[in-house]
Structures are given as C-alpha cells and as structure tokens.
Amino acid sequence: MLVLLPPSEGKAGAARGRPLAWESLSLPALTEARARVLDELVELCSGDPDKAREVLGLSEGQSDEVARNAGLRTAPTAPAGAVYTGVLYDALGLASLSPAAKRRAGRALLVFSGLWGALRIGDRIPAYRCSGGVKLPGLGPLAGHWRGPLGEVLPEVAGAGPVLDLRSAAYAALWRPTGALAERTLTVRVLQERLVNGTPKRSVVSHFNKATKGRLVRDLLEAGPLPRRAGHVAGALRELGHRVEEDPAAPGRLDVVVTEV
Known part of the structure; x- marks a missing residue:
C-alpha cells in the first residue's frame, strides 16, 4: 500500500546537520528534475526579494523564507518526517x-513537494518554501514540470x-494515477455531521480534514500489516473505529464522517 501525503506550508528547520546530499534521496530518477527546481528557486531568492515574495x-513578514531558500544548498538537513509540521503531521x-x-511508514508514505517532487519520510532535506502551485520564472508551473518525471517513476513505486x-x-496536480493504477487509488473526503434543529x-x-487524515494514517500504521487490496481499505478503517461510507456513484472515494473535528 502506498499513501500519498501533501507537505506542510510551515516547516521545522534543522539547527545543525549535514547539507543536502542528492545521492541520499529516494527515487533517484527524480534527481535532475529536483536540481532544476532548486537551481531556479535559489536564483530567484538570491535576487530581488520583492519579486521572490510575489512569485512564492x-x-x-515572510522575508525570512526568501533568505532561507537562497541558502538551500548549504543549509542543514533533517528527515522529511521531522521537517514537515502542521495539522496533518x-x-x-x-x-x-x-x-x-x-x-x-518508511515504506508506505510518500510526501509530495513542489521542490522535491516526492519524498520518503526518511529523506534528509533542508527546510524550504515552495508550494506546488508556484510558477517559477524559468520553469513555469511546477505541476507541469513534475507531471512527466513523476509519471515515469511512481507507477513502479x-x-x-x-x-x-x-x-x-x-499536489494532486503534480501527478495523477492512470489506467489500472487509478482503479486501485482511493481518495478521502471528510464530512462533519451535526444536528441542526434535530x-x-x-x-x-x-482545515480540520487534515487532522482526520493524519489520524487515519496513524491508525492504519499502528494496526499492523497495511491492506493489500483497495477493496479492503474501507473495512480496515471501520475496524479501527472510523465511520466510512462508500458511494457507488463515486467509485474510489471514501467518505469519512466525523461529529467532532
């Protein structure tokens, strides 16, 4: 089972640690595409800070993010699972x-990123700021940049x-499963149910769908071996106490119903 996660906008920078080592990152076939984004991002953030803020x-008040991007090549790194923070994480x-x-988690989780394409949670990266919806001056929209490289690598993963x-x-725009893989792909919609006049x-x-999704993943990871078939995922979540509904009119979508968020 593969679990696709978004990154977080906020990131925890490492106080110390070795700088980025390309060869240590998983999915090495993405190295060239990653390097092109990093080169563009560093160049952008080493120039006019006003332009950099506009593009990003x-x-x-977030000028420090621009300065941090300018120093990405020598900045200390930490595992991606520690760098990404926020509600889901x-x-x-x-x-x-x-x-x-x-x-x-190390085998199943894959975090998508405007800068790195996709990462395992153990990959050591510096903290950065570059959302998936950014359009860099030399590369254009990052979704378009990543669609080809990720499409070649991820089906095998x-x-x-x-x-x-x-x-x-x-981040879904960076890569969408196709063919038989799309048929095995499930998305989650979080619905809050409340009583209104009875x-x-x-x-x-x-916003709080992120917390629910984080809890879903945690429960699956702690429960034992992950489901090996798409048809078993809803049942596994129900066994863990989640209220999950399937709609025949929306195949591939799981509705998780919560009363508190």
Whole structure:
C-alpha cells in the first residue's frame, strides 16, 4: 500500500546537520528534475526579494523564507518526517509511532513537494518554501514540470497494491494515477455531521480534514500489516473505529464522517 501525503506550508528547520546530499534521496530518477527546481528557486531568492515574495505568494513578514531558500544548498538537513509540521503531521505523530509502525511508514508514505517532487519520510532535506502551485520564472508551473518525471517513476513505486491519496488539489496536480493504477487509488473526503434543529446535516470539512487524515494514517500504521487490496481499505478503517461510507456513484472515494473535528 502506498499513501500519498501533501507537505506542510510551515516547516521545522534543522539547527545543525549535514547539507543536502542528492545521492541520499529516494527515487533517484527524480534527481535532475529536483536540481532544476532548486537551481531556479535559489536564483530567484538570491535576487530581488520583492519579486521572490510575489512569485512564492509570501507576505513582507515572510522575508525570512526568501533568505532561507537562497541558502538551500548549504543549509542543514533533517528527515522529511521531522521537517514537515502542521495539522496533518501533528495528528500523524511520526515521532511517537511504535517501531513497527515507523518501519511501515518508511515504506508506505510518500510526501509530495513542489521542490522535491516526492519524498520518503526518511529523506534528509533542508527546510524550504515552495508550494506546488508556484510558477517559477524559468520553469513555469511546477505541476507541469513534475507531471512527466513523476509519471515515469511512481507507477513502479506503487506496485500492485492500493494507493490511498490524501493530497490537496495543488499536489494532486503534480501527478495523477492512470489506467489500472487509478482503479486501485482511493481518495478521502471528510464530512462533519451535526444536528441542526434535530436533523442531521453534513458539510465538507476544510482545515480540520487534515487532522482526520493524519489520524487515519496513524491508525492504519499502528494496526499492523497495511491492506493489500483497495477493496479492503474501507473495512480496515471501520475496524479501527472510523465511520466510512462508500458511494457507488463515486467509485474510489471514501467518505469519512466525523461529529467532532
């Protein structure tokens, strides 16, 4: 089973550690595409800071992010699972997983990134700022840059098992499964159910869907061997106490219903 995750906008920078070593990153076939993005990003952030903030969608108060990007080649690195922070990763709690669950996480989790394309959680990277929706001056939209390289690499990485796609729209645009792999890919929609004048009403959860998705992944990792078939994923989540519904009109989507977010 492969679990596709978005990164986090906020990232925890390492205080010390060796700089980036390309050869140490997983999915080495992506090295050339990664290097092109990094070169463009460093060049952009080493020049006019106002232009860099505009391209990256940052405010004046985030000028430190521009300076950090300019120093990416020599910045200290840490495992991606420690660099990415935020609601989903807080709920996932990688550091507190059991040893067996950590091993499963290392094999199953794949984090998408505007800079790196896709990473394993053990890959050592510096903290950076470059969302998947960015359009770099020399490369254009990052979704277009990554679609080809990821399309060549990821079908083999996914293998014959199910794919649980928990990415946000900006990162789903970097690569979309096709063919038989698409048929084994499941997405999750989080719905909050509340009583309104005594009648149950449902609404799509936005921000806090990340926490629910983090808990889903954590529970699967801790439960034992991950499901090997797409048709077993919903049942596995139900056994773990999650309320999961399937809609025949929307094959491949799992609706997770929560009453608290």
